[in-house]
Amino acid sequence: xxxxKEITIYDIASKIGIAPSTVxxxxxxxxxxxxxxxxxxxxxxxxxxxxxxxxxxNLRMQxxxxxxxxxHELNSQFITSVLAGIEKVATExxxxxxxxxxxxxxxxxxxNANNFFxxxxxxxxxxxxxxxxxxNHFKQxxxxxxxxxxxxRVFEKSDAAKVIINNYQAGYDATAHLIAQGCKRIAHIxxxxxxxxxxxxxxxxxxxxEDHKIKYDEKLVIIDGFKEEDAIRSxxxxxxxxxxxxxxxxxxxxxxxxxxxxxxxxxxxVPQDIAVVGFNNDSxxxxxxxxxxxxxxxxxxxxxxVARTLVNHLKGIWDMNLTNTVIIKSELIVRESSLxxxxx
Amino acid sequence: xxxxKEITIYDIASKIGIAPSTVxxxxxxxxxxxxxxxxxxxxxxxxxxxxxxxxxxNLRMQxxxxxxxxxHELNSQFITSVLAGIEKVATExxxxxxxxxxxxxxxxxxxNANNFFxxxxxxxxxxxxxxxxxxNHFKQxxxxxxxxxxxxRVFEKSDAAKVIINNYQAGYDATAHLIAQGCKRIAHIxxxxxxxxxxxxxxxxxxxxEDHKIKYDEKLVIIDGFKEEDAIRSxxxxxxxxxxxxxxxxxxxxxxxxxxxxxxxxxxxVPQDIAVVGFNNDSxxxxxxxxxxxxxxxxxxxxxxVARTLVNHLKGIWDMNLTNTVIIKSELIVRESSLxxxxx
DNA sequence: CTGTTAGCGCATTCAA
DNA sequence: TTGAATGCGCTAACAG
Numbered sequence: 001x002x003x004x005k006e007i008t009i010y011d012i013a014s015k016i017g018i019a020p021s022t023v024x025x026x027x028x029x030x031x032x033x034x035x036x037x038x039x040x041x042x043x044x045x046x047x048x049x050x051x052x053x054x055x056x057x058n059l060r061m062q063x064x065x066x067x068x069x070x071x072h073e074l075n076s077q078f079i080t081s082v083l084a085g086i087e088k089v090a091t092e093x094x095x096x097x098x099x100x101x102x103x104x105x106x107x108x109x110x111x112n113a114n115n116f117f118x119x120x121x122x123x124x125x126x127x128x129x130x131x132x133x134x135x136n137h138f139k140q141x142x143x144x145x146x147x148x149x150x151x152x153r154v155f156e157k158s159d160a161a162k163v164i165i166n167n168y169q170a171g172y173d174a175t176a177h178l179i180a181q182g183c184k185r186i187a188h189i190x191x192x193x194x195x196x197x198x199x200x201x202x203x204x205x206x207x208x209x210e211d212h213k214i215k216y217d218e219k220l221v222i223i224d225g226f227k228e229e230d231a232i233r234s235x236x237x238x239x240x241x242x243x244x245x246x247x248x249x250x251x252x253x254x255x256x257x258x259x260x261x262x263x264x265x266x267x268x269x270v271p272q273d274i275a276v277v278g279f280n281n282d283s284x285x286x287x288x289x290x291x292x293x294x295x296x297x298x299x300x301x302x303x304x305x306v307a308r309t310l311v312n313h314l315k316g317i318w319d320m321n322l323t324n325t326v327i328i329k330s331e332l333i334v335r336e337s338s339l340x341x342x343x344x
Numbered sequence: 345x346x347x348x349k350e351i352t353i354y355d356i357a358s359k360i361g362i363a364p365s366t367v368x369x370x371x372x373x374x375x376x377x378x379x380x381x382x383x384x385x386x387x388x389x390x391x392x393x394x395x396x397x398x399x400x401x402n403l404r405m406q407x408x409x410x411x412x413x414x415x416h417e418l419n420s421q422f423i424t425s426v427l428a429g430i431e432k433v434a435t436e437x438x439x440x441x442x443x444x445x446x447x448x449x450x451x452x453x454x455x456n457a458n459n460f461f462x463x464x465x466x467x468x469x470x471x472x473x474x475x476x477x478x479x480n481h482f483k484q485x486x487x488x489x490x491x492x493x494x495x496x497r498v499f500e501k502s503d504a505a506k507v508i509i510n511n512y513q514a515g516y517d518a519t520a521h522l523i524a525q526g527c528k529r530i531a532h533i534x535x536x537x538x539x540x541x542x543x544x545x546x547x548x549x550x551x552x553x554e555d556h557k558i559k560y561d562e563k564l565v566i567i568d569g570f571k572e573e574d575a576i577r578s579x580x581x582x583x584x585x586x587x588x589x590x591x592x593x594x595x596x597x598x599x600x601x602x603x604x605x606x607x608x609x610x611x612x613x614v615p616q617d618i619a620v621v622g623f624n625n626d627s628x629x630x631x632x633x634x635x636x637x638x639x640x641x642x643x644x645x646x647x648x649x650v651a652r653t654l655v656n657h658l659k660g661i662w663d664m665n666l667t668n669t670v671i672i673k674s675e676l677i678v679r680e681s682s683l684x685x686x687x688x
Numbered sequence: 689c690t691g692t693t694a695g696c697g698c699a700t701t702c703a704a
Numbered sequence: 705t706t707g708a709a710t711g712c713g714c715t716a717a718c719a720g
Contacts (some may be wrong), residue, residue: 008697019707024699032705051462051533054697055408059399059712074427080418096463119396119440230626257631264633283572285630287601289608352713363691368715376689400713403696 007050008032015048016040027052040286065094067310070126070183071108072153076254077125077282078299082151083304088123088225093311095122104130113137123145123310124310128153129191130225147313147320151306156196157188161313161320164308165330167197170295171204172334174249174277179212181275181340185249187220189234189259189307190251197225201279203253220245226255234252235262247275247338253282253294260288262302302328351394353683359392360384371396408605411436412460412656414453415445415567416497419663421626422643423471429647430469439466448474448569457481466490467654472497472537474569479504483521491657493663496652502542503625505657505664507650511541515548515638517676518593518621521637525619526615527591533578533603534595542567545595545623564589569673570599579606588612591619591682597626597638604681611621619682634680646672 005282009023016023018037026033026041033041044050058064064265067090071079090097098119100112104162109129116124117140124141126148133154141148151163180185184210193199206216222237224230234260238245250256256278260270270276270290276286278294285292311319353367362368365495370385371394372379377385384557387657388394397551415423424583427443434441453473459482460468468485470492479597482621485492495507522530530553546565553560566581568574574660577601596598600622604614614620622629622638629636632661649670657664 006697010697020697021699021708024705025706028699034705037705052405053697054463055403056400056712057699058699059397059696059714060698062712064399074418074424075421077419080424083418086546096442098440118397153693228630254627254631257628259631282572283598284631286572287598287605287606287628311470350713354713364713365692365715366690368713369690372715378689381690395714396694400696401715403712404714404716406696 006053007045007048008053011048012041012044012050015044024038025207028324037069037282044145048194053316062124062297064096064120066096066098066119066121067307068112068119068124069097069099070112071099072104072109072129072136074101076252076280076286077279078297081299082127082303082306085300085305086307087171087303089304089311090302091308093315102129106130106132110137113140117141117146125310126150128155128195131194133194147310148193149306149310151302153195153197156200159160159324161309163302163309163326164196164327165297165302165328168204168207170279170330171201171249171251172208172265173204174201174295175205175208176212176279177332177334178247178249178275178338179208179214181247181271181338182273183245183261183340185215185220185245186214186240186247186249187239187241187245188249188251189224190257191223191226193223201249205249211230215242226252227254228258231255231258232262235259235266238263238274239266239268245274246274246340249279250275251279253278253280253285253292254301256285256292256294256337257288259290260290271337271340275340276331277338285335290339291336293332293335296331296333298328298330350397351389351392352397353394355392356385356388356394359388367404371497373543387418396667398514407439408464408466409441410442410463410465411651412456412463412468413441413443414441414456414460414468416448416453416471416473418445420596420624421628422624422641423611425643426471426647426650428652429644429649431647433648433651433655437651437659439655441657448472449583450474450476450638454481457484461485467658469654470490470494472499472539475538476519477538478604491654493650493654493664495646497539497541500544500613503668505653505668507646507670507672508540509646509672510640511544512548512551513625514674515545515593515595516544516552516677518639519549519552520556521676521678522591522619522682523552523558523591525591525615525682527589527619527684528558529564529589530558530591531566531582531585531589532592532595533566533568533599535567535570537567542595549593570596572602575599576606579603579610582618583606583610583612589618590684591621593621595623597622597624597629597636600630600636600638600681601628604634604636615681615684619684621676623680626679629679633668634683637679637682638676639678640677642672 005127013020015021026038102109147160154162188205192200209216222234224234278292281294281296285294309320312318353364357364357367369381446453465535493505534542552559554577566578622636625638625640629638653664656662
């Protein structure tokens with residue numbers, strides 16, 4: 001158990017015969033230190049393998065240099081891409097990340113938020129769980145001027161900073177594409193309408209139907225989760241419809257893949273009998289047959305924008321409360337699963 | 345900017361008229377405190393909304409209560425399951441997690457290891473990147489008696505603690521299954537043989553061939569990455585073979601899915617012409633056609649075992665150096681992609 | 689059972 | 705340009 005002692009600024013100071021405060025200043029690039037002493041200090045620090053002690057520093061500065069990231073889940077390629085984008089910016093900016101995911105459970109989301117609050121994070125990045133009803137658990141941060149940026153799953157009404165795509169437009173585009181392929185009876189499989197991403201996509205779906213004189217039918221809208229068992233259930237509900245749809249707009253690629261699989265198992269041809277459009281552009285879409293038409297959702301870019309927004313605010317470079325909504329571009333990617341025309 | 349002051353144990357102490365150390369003890373469940381004062385203290389702490397300051401505590405205790413997790417990537421369901429398992433145990437045991445992933449790059453792995461060392465983690469959980477050549481970057485932890493547990497991608501020769509599956513057996517089972525389905529010419533798509541998981545699976549593959557009097561042929565072994573572009577390249581190499589194989593054992597499900605897709609695009613029937621077995625039991629295997637036969641790799645259990653091993657060691661419950669290798673059970677899951685018999 | 693005291697390593701005010 | 709002194713909040717050794 002011979003744990004070598006860590007090098008501190010005192011060790012450096014006494015070895016050179018100067019004050020610890022001078023060492024501290026030199027190591028923090030304080031301009032009041034002469035070039036000569038700075039050189040001596042940095043060289044010795046290097047030689048001894050000095051590493052600052054973040055706890056002492058944080059205790060002293062009352063800052064943690066840590067960003068808390070609150071996610072609903074880690075199960076999609078979209079969300080891991082976002083995380084990679086956040087991580088890139090955070091690392092560049094010398095911020096640490098702590099990650100909490102709620103498993104789509106509002107109660108756990110609250111626990112994570114409280115936990116991060118107690119850990120005294122400098123800022124928060126969050127995407128809401130399925131069933132989060134309010135933002136009360138984020139109030140504590142605002143009260144202490146700890147900035148919070150939401151992305152993807154946000155409260156659009158709230159005046160908090162947020163980074164989103166135009167879900168309405170994406171929903172419209174997906175549906176309009178199905179209509180252009182000749183679909184006249186388009187079902188919609190989505191999830192909790194509490195979440196902007198789903199309610200907005202549904203609004204876009206509805207508007208596209210209206211614009212093309214197709215009557216909106218509540219019975220064609222299925223709301224459920226996106227896990228395998230949920231998707232199977234949704235597929236069964238589609239198959240149980242007296243009058244089958246000829247197109248489905250599903251707001252999640254994995255779910256779409258499972259639904260397509262189940263339709264095929266039931267003898268239905270995709271896209272000939274039912275055309276399908278997914279959402280997210282997960283890589284799963286390229287390995288299923290037929291390959292999935294979907295909406296590209298640039299997670300990595302979104303992650304970078306979110307983190308950049310927060311970090312710039314923390315560093316006082318700009319006030320994120322001024323430009324509080326950033327909209328990231330997304331677009332329809334047409335593959336096989338929706339191409340009815342000329343197929344049949 | 346009215347940042348309210350945090351409540352400290354001094355606030356509680358002075359309000360009650362006792363010593364701060366007593367408050368500290370009471371809040372840490374030190375048994376030497378009388379029930380009466382403990383009650384007073386905990387109640388007031390609750391009322392004032394006291395939260396301990398982890399920096400002061402860490403500074404004082406020279407412990408961080410943080411575990412560094414070094415991963416190769418976050419892109420498979422297996423690895424996110426492992427992470428979920430680790431997180432469960434860590435949370436239960438009041439440990440924080442910091443996660444670094446290398447993107448399969450040994451250099452970044454070294455950077456992450458050094459970074460975690462400087463952050464003074466209490467312990468390390470690691471799975472090696474594709475091209476990691478040595479464990480030198482983990483030496484610094486051992487020198488300071490900071491425990492390191494490896495999982496999945498390990499150096500089997502090293503005497504470090506590790507949690508693995510029996511990759512040799514899994515490789516043997518997968519191959520023997522293909523042979524039992526009538527395959528006589530079995531290709532193998534895998535990755536860097538520097539990694540135990542791949543070299544062991546290959547050894548199992550080889551042994552199964554031998555045991556069934558099939559000659560091992562180097563030219564049937566393809567070594568590449570598992571990303572989409574890698575998998576496409578591997579599929580092309582299969583298709584370019586003069587004498588096509590009638591079975592392929594692929595050590596990654598996503599890669600297997602892409603390969604199957606490409607074989608089908610080339611007019612090859614799976615499993616009739618070529619049977620395929622994957623590895624990991626990612627959910628992608630259930631949504632492709634044919635559904636993928638694979639090896640179940642219980643990530644969540646593995647994550648829990650790894651974290652439990654480390655935490656118990658940290659808490660002094662047991663010395664993990666005594667039982668330094670844990671083997672987790674895995675098994676073959678037969679679906680459609682390998683079932684040649686009676687198909688043709 | 690509880691109080692006193694000291695110090696973890698650092699950044700910062702005030703003095704020089 | 706540098707030094708001395710202080711305290712961030714907490715835990716632990718020691719004393720009572």
